[in-house]
Amino acid sequence: MKKIISILVLVILLKPIFPVIDYVINYDYIATVLxxxxxxxxxHCNGKCHLMKEMAKESESEKPISSDKKNGAFENEILFCQDIHPFETIQDFYPTTTKKNVNYSNLYSHLNSNAVFHPPTFNV
Incomplete structure (x- = not known):
């Protein structure tokens, strides 16, 4: 079952390449007759014009046929519409007068340095 599905997927993916494969296989016939x-x-066309026509046919056959198109005009459908309200900030200040956690000690320290670290070099 997996082989059948994989072959089917491969055929679907390679379908646009079939005109090129046909062009390569029948190159002499296409270049001289078609x-x-x-x-x-x-x-120096050598049948590339025929190849372009075949690829155009293939791409047209892949497009879904839509009967409601009117002269190539595009119609947009609105699926969901919601008013967007601007973001409003509410400033609430709650001043604290008491210290919390008086026993906290900040043991963090930071050294600002402009020097760039270079790894040591070894002379061999």
């Missing part, structure tokens, strides 16, 4: 620009060899 090429639109056979009369213009200076363009």
């Amino acid at each position: 090429c639109v620009n056979k009369a213009k060899p200076q363009m």
